[in-house]
Amino acid sequence: MATVEQKGMYKVFPRSGKKVSFTHYCPGCGHGIINKLIAEACAEMGLQDRTIFVDPVGCGVFTYYYWDAAHISAAHGRASAAATGACRARPDAVTIAYQGDGDLGAIGFNNAFQAASRGEKFGCIFVNNSLYGMTGGQMAPTTLDGEKTTTTPFGRDPALTGWPLHVCEVFNQLKAPVYIARVSVADTRRIMQAKQAIRKVFEIQRDGKGYAILEILSPCPTNFKMSVEKAADFCANEMEKEFPLGVFRDESKDAGRPESRPVPTAASCAELFAEKTVIPAAEDDPSFGEKRFKFAGYGGQGVLSLGLTVAEAARLERRHTLWFPSYGPEQRGGSANCSVVVSGKAIGSPTVEHPDVLVAMNQPAYERFVGDVVKGGTVIVDETVPVNVQPSEGVNLVRWPAIRMAEEFGVPKAANTMMLAALKKFGCTGLKGENLESALVASFKKKPELGEKNRELLRQAESRS
Ligand SMILES: Cc1ncc(C[n+]2csc(CCOP(=O)(O)OP(=O)(O)O)c2C)c(N)n1
Ligand code: SF4
Incomplete structure (x- = not known):
């Protein structure tokens, strides 16, 4: 629950005609913790005026009510595509896409992957709670082997639905990303690590270094159908077995994203076309019918x-x-x-x-x-x-x-x-x-x-x- 003085957040969240000071997240939801960490990092680093958040469709959909910065709401799965547009249009901005595992890992996988491959200059905070939270707990690409969801009531069977998707490991095959890491918000120790990693994502964007993705393992007590404590334990134990925490890549100290090649000048264009025949324009001739x-x-x-x-x-x-x-x-x-x-x-x-x-x-x-x-x-x-x-x-x-x-x-x-x-x-x-x-x-x-x-x-x- 947000407190009134939460750094980087609005004081109240006017939503559905009401002014409340608490978020819409369920008790014990990892999104609430992550939202707080992101707001804090953005405010503490003095980046609120430079930051454009790209909000997803999923339980993170309402972040524009909470974080006091600029926002773009993307269609489901399109946050990385919208962030590409935002960071290209505003190269000096700190662009942060916020995506769930259904949003990024399923419907939006290709555009997230291609944006990472191009090394777009934005940070992606990827919240992996192993299922589709917003729509009632269906299987996501990240659902664990054997995990029960509403669409895998007997537990995910890899023979039918494949194995869990390891987004960091897959993205780690790409050349362009500057930073790839996985953290968790299952307990206080992990939350402190997550906070450092989130700051890192902001730093990389602040310094214009290139693409960064931070996967955050996050409990969803409501759809795990567990108490808050049990959901946190599931996140720390079961999810981490499949998705080990760690930094897969950190090239943020290196030179970063290459500069674009120089834009052709009028002189270099003239040189390019000097040899070519100049095509004369067509002339109107009313006597010549079509x-x-x-x-x-x-x-x-x-x-x-x-x-x-x-x-x-x-x-x-x-x-x-x-x-x-x-x-x-x-x-x-x-x-x-x-x-x-x-x-x-x-x-x-x-x-x-x-x-x-x-x-x-x-x-x-x-x-x-x-x-x-x-x-x-x-x-x-x-x-x-x-x-x-x-x-x-x-x-x-x-x-x-x-x-x-x-x-x-x-x-x-x-x-x-x-x-x-x-x-x-x-x-x-x-x-x-x-x-x-x-x-x-x-x-x-x-x-x-x-x-x-x-x-x-x-x-x-x-x-x-
Ligand atoms: C084009 C489109 N397809 C499907 C949906 C329905 N839908 C809304 S959110 C969602 C999945 C949310 O799961 P995830 O991205 O993991 O986020 P979470 O809610 O778990 O944070 C789906 C399938 C939609 N809104 N738009
Ligand atoms: S359904 Fe799950 S992910 Fe969505 S707000 Fe509730 S606990 Fe969080």
Whole structure:
């Protein structure tokens, strides 16, 4: 129970319309002791004005009524994530996350673990009472082998529910943490040790050293269904057998968290981009209507790069353009398609539901998209595709031997270049032929000889009747 003059705590705790000077914790609850130790450490070290507490969901949920400092209430399991935000936004603050074993060890394990792995600059006080206190004593990851809880009424059976989770030992595998320790509040001697360890966590934050986690074994008489004395004995004896006390790591005297690498300056950025071509901005041209393309086929047939080539040709002409790929899960052989929009004005959406031009390199692609092509539009489909489905009335259908020509030229991979030849030959893009060719060559930037070869193949294919 808090006394009126408790250091670091408010004098009264206005809660549910009442002003009381006692906390909501059950008699003999470790949270009450830990709350007092934390408040004392914060006040005695003169850190109240610098401290941001991140409160959990769990029995520790109301700490914002008690500790006289800044608070953020996090969603269940998210205190370490919220503390990450707080300490990054306020690097000079002393940020302390307060979490139960359900909160940190179960729902919030990954974000606590990742924050520790990143070495975020906050301290985590982790209260392990071996079960979910607030919700009525269910099993937590830290529940002991054989311990009875409301969800393990015959005692935890590791064959069914696994073994107790040792948070300090697991976190001790990480590189970044500066301090990892486990203490207890089961009796006076242990409470004095816990007080020192809590001060240590504050010191590390005060000095900006990095991530610290302090696990505190804590009795929950209510859910242990024990008297206050028996619950303290259970905490000191049974819990400590599973969770031995000790300091797992203390690097607080060392240099601490590495400094971030220097932020690039304007000069270093200029140097970085000096070699790069400056891309000219697109120009508005009301006379150029919007053209929408869909390129579709199997992954590996080059439909995505075909779309990209058309977009690049548009960019060379200073048209507004967007390329929007859609991949199947497989790297090769799965379906792939992309949408390209070319316009004389700013483009609203990169997606194309009703293309003016469809290039389909296989049957599934053809059948999936042919019905979407607008009246007056064009479908270019590889001649190997059986045309079981007819395009809508007013849609121009071109069956083009892209795959066969590429094979005849001895470059089967160039079937997409053959399709580009069709687009150029039939004037489907509204773009200049020379720009389509330049974009094609540019797409082989890393292998210039292939660029020229493809230009030659494109011209040959285009000249075929
Ligand atoms: C997203 C979400 N899931 C579940 C809950 C229900 N819930 C509230 S507290 C809690 C567990 C509390 O246990 P612990 O973190 O060990 O803290 P203690 O109460 O024992 O101090 C759970 C599961 C919740 N509030 N929000
Ligand atoms: S239920 Fe347990 S953890 Fe929660 S306040 Fe009561 S004794 Fe403390």
